[in-house]
Amino acid sequence: MAGVVLRDWKAELRDILPDFFDSPDGGPARPACVPECGQGWAGVVDRCCVRIAAALQFGESFRFESIRVSQGALRISWGGRLSAASEAAVRAAIDLAEARSLCVCETCGARGRLYRADGVLSTRCADHAEGVPAMRPEMEGVHLTQVTVRGRLRVVVAARYVFESDAFVRIDEDDVPSSQRA
Numbered sequence: 141m142a143g144v145v146l147r148d149w150k151a152e153l154r155d156i157l158p159d160f161f162d163s164p165d166g167g168p169a170r171p172a173c174v175p176e177c178g179q180g181w182a183g184v185v186d187r188c189c190v191r192i193a194a195a196l197q198f199g200e201s202f203r204f205e206s207i208r209v210s211q212g213a214l215r216i217s218w219g220g221r222l223s224a225a226s227e228a229a230v231r232a233a234i235d236l237a238e239a240r241s242l243c244v245c246e247t248c249g250a251r252g253r254l255y256r257a258d259g260v261l262s263t264r265c266a267d268h269a270e271g272v273p274a275m276r277p278e279m280e281g282v283h284l285t286q287v288t289v290r291g292r293l294r295v296v297v298a299a300r301y302v303f304e305s306d307a308f309v310r311i312d313e314d315d316v317p318s319s320q321r322a
């Protein structure tokens with residue numbers, strides 16, 4: 141991306157989807173949400189917004205509470221009034237974004253991995269990395285806590301995130317030979 145001048149991606153997203161970012165009452169008690177992550181993850185956040193917008197039905201509301209970095213990964217919290225089906229779709233979109241962030245350099249958007257430097261985790265490409273890789277190679281891309289909603293139950297399952305398809309594959313379906321399944 142060297143030499144390319146980008147508009148402020150945060151302002152651009154807010155222009156396109158003001159309801160997702162602005163305070164509903166405009167008051168100081170609930171300030172507008174500004175993503176607190178690097179420009180390398182603009183595409184990850186953008187993709188997440190597109191999925192959420194597609195999931196919302198007429199009359200439903202959604203708003204980001206915070207978009208930040210935790211343990212080197214994107215962390216998104218939100219509020220809204222949604223049907224169970226729409227809520228499941230929103231949670232799935234956010235799970236995908238958080239998993240994808242662990243594969244994308246937060247600085248430049250190139251393919252990255254998790255590094256640890258002085259105890260601090262960050263996801264970076266080889267050019268922007270500091271410290272040493274924080275995951276064993278066989279754990280790269282494994283996302284251990286995907287939460288799905290089944291009726292009123294929230295069920296945690298282990299899943300592998302596949303960057304190329306931007307989708308989860310359940311680890312029990314992916315890794316366990318069919319002959320060993322119950």
Ligand SMILES: [Zn+2]
Nearest residue numbers: 245248265268
């Ligand atoms: Zn980078």
